[in-house]
Amino acid sequence: MTRKPVDTGAPDRLYTVTGGRSRADDSFDLVTLVVSECEPTAGMQSEHVRILDLCRHPTALVELAAELALPITVVRILLGDLHATGKITARHPRLGQSAAAHPDTTLLQEVLHGLRNL
Secondary structure, three states: OOOOOOOOOOHHHHHHHHOOOOOOOOOOOOOOEEEEOOOOOOOOOHHHHHHHHHOOOOEEHHHHHHHHOOOHHHHHHHHHHHHHOOOEEEEOOOOOOOHHHOOOHHHHHHHHHHHHOO
16 A cells, blocks of 8 residues: 655745745744634735635634644744734733633533533
8 A cells, every 4th residue: 555645844845935934933822813814815825825714713823733734833934924914913812811701610520420421
């Protein structure tokens, strides 16, 4: 049985995708949510187009990297390009929400118990 070769992100391809840049903007962490602010336009780099398509709804950086099969650093560079031109917005998920926003632990334990009994 012959296996289909997997894209391993060959260095020459990654160099081309990032335009030779190797440093990414640190403002994007793994859970940063990215949202498209416009439709792709003619002449855009294919990876930028794919990101805009994937981000029609808030999507985490780590999910984008998985979907694009690209290293996190490369995706950060691409997001930096799109952010600098206003094509995406980025935000961090809400941390430190009030306790009222989280479900009761007792309720979660009851749900878990019920699921185990199925």
